[in-house]
Amino acid sequence: MKIAVYGASGYQGKLVLAELAHRDIDMLLVGRNAARLREAATTVGTAVGTVDAGQRVADTDDHDRLAAAFRGCDAVINCAGPFTSSGPAVVRAAIAAGCHYVDTAGEQLYTKAVFDTFAGEAERAGVTVVPATNDGCVPGDLIAHLLAERVQPIEEITVSHFIVGGGGFSRGSLRSAVETIDAIKAGGLSYDGDDWRTGTPARHATVTLPDAPQPTDVVKCPLSEVVTIPRHIEVRHVESLVDATVGAQLGTPLTPQIIDSLPEGPTEEDRRTQRFTYLIDVVSHDDQSARGIIRGHDTYGITAVIAVEAARRLVTDGAKPGVLAPAQAYDPTSFLTFLAPHGISWTITVSNTPTPQQ
Ligand SMILES: NC(=O)c1ccc[n+]([C@@H]2O[C@H](COP(=O)([O-])OP(=O)(O)OC[C@H]3O[C@@H](n4cnc5c(N)ncnc54)[C@H](OP(=O)(O)O)[C@@H]3O)[C@@H](O)[C@H]2O)c1
Structure with missing residues (x-):
């Protein structure tokens, strides 16, 4: 090969x-x-x-x-x-x-x-x-599919990304943010009913992380999971959110000169200290809920x-x-299981009954 x-x-x-x-x-x-x-x-x-x-x-x-x-x-x-x-x-x-x-x-x-x-x-x-x-779209899309096998029919899927530590974004990621700044500022696409639309307000202003004492403020952010999930799951609404602090950073683009003066990307040590939590929340038409949690570190390495x-x-x-x-x-399941030795853990909870997978 x-x-x-x-x-x-x-x-x-x-x-x-x-x-x-x-x-x-x-x-x-x-x-x-x-x-x-x-x-x-x-x-x-x-x-x-x-x-x-x-x-x-x-x-x-x-x-x-x-x-x-x-x-x-x-x-x-x-x-x-x-x-x-x-x-x-x-x-x-x-x-x-x-x-x-x-x-x-x-x-x-x-x-x-x-x-x-x-x-x-x-x-x-x-x-x-x-x-x-x-790091986001593959595990998020795969776990959404597993959740959809357990909860039907689905009213809404919310994808939210939280990243802490780790030395920030690479120069390339910042250039991508600059090139797509209009979409970032507008919050990107939501999936609604039968098509993808811009300009739909977020349904959620906060998301509660696992074990967190209180909810975290979030904003709409154009993640690719919104594009991929409705290709294999029948769902009325899909939106993607990030921590409001990260959203504000991405929505304030740096000039090309400033980006050029930054390091190429996070150091190995930075990557080791970074932690991410990606949540996939599913709600059925009759208010049954399910949550997929993906945790890992080092977004670029993974x-x-x-x-x-x-x-x-x-x-x-x-x-x-x-x-x-x-x-x-x-x-x-096979792909998510493959990721476990690389520091990715994932769990699925349906109506508050946790089923640890890895
Ligand atoms: N979860 C995520 O969303 C995620 C995770 C990881 C990476 N990414 C994305 O991956 C991309 C790469 O990031 P990076 O940090 O590696 O960026 P980078 O260090 O700036 O590298 C960009 C690469 O693309 C090449 N390139 C740029 N524009 C080109 C063009 N017009 N024609 C041909 N080659 C071109 C560059 O070639 P030269 O060396 O010749 O300039 C370089 O090899 C970014 O878009 C980043 O957002 C996304």
Whole structure:
């Protein structure tokens, strides 16, 4: 199996290279700048032993060259953000090259555009595309599917993200926030009835974390789970929320000059100290409730683990061709169980009866 990494020179790209090396999977480094690709191979090689991989230079505005760069690989992991501007060209080239495709995008409207634009093309080419294979969307989408097997019919699903510590966002994440600032300020899409809509006010202003004495203020935030969950669950309303403090940070974009002057991303020590809790709250039409809780640390490290495993499963196990949500491409319990040794724990509680899974 050979996996191409586009945007291999970035902060997240290098974590993906290290994970591929750790798992002994053949890789090809692809990006727009030869010197930065070489530097990435050296940096990761120094950390993990050796990165014995080919490198190819291809820009997103040269479709033929990009598709040629991917040809011969089984899958592409795209880590080149902001995705809103450059992502579609990479999806198109991966499909043309006959490669399965996953990415680390956290940009909600981009994720929706991948479903809207590439479903037919991917199906005809016999390849599977799974956008947003990151720390939030994969576990959140999978656990939502498990909750929906237990609570029916569903009125609403609320996804909320809480992250503490960890040295903040990478430069790339901040650039993605700048590029999608209008969506962030507007709160992004909600799913309502039968379609995705902007401008719907949040149903919730607070969320109570497990064991917390009081609720935490939250605001609407454009997470990709809102796009993926209604693809496999019949539900009337889906919205996504973050801690109001994080929402305020994301909604106050830094200038490109300030972002360029920051470190590339959190240090290893920062990543070790970070903790996240992602909640998936489900309410049925008759007011039965269920909650999925995902806990872990190191959002960037776990994104690398998830993106590599997501691509590997598409190659090894196969999935339906087309653009799929995580729960359409992977067995939820099996994928979540795979994540446990990487520090992810998850629980499901239906009407206050907790069922610890890991
Ligand atoms: N949960 C989440 O939402 C989540 C989690 C993890 C990561 N992410 C996302 O992953 C992305 C990567 O983050 P990062 O920290 O690795 O960013 P980064 O360090 O800035 O790296 C970005 C990479 O993309 C490449 N790139 C950027 N624009 C490009 C373009 N127009 N054409 C071709 N290549 C381009 C860069 O190439 P050069 O080296 O040549 O500049 C670099 O390799 C971000 O969008 C981030 O939000 C999201």
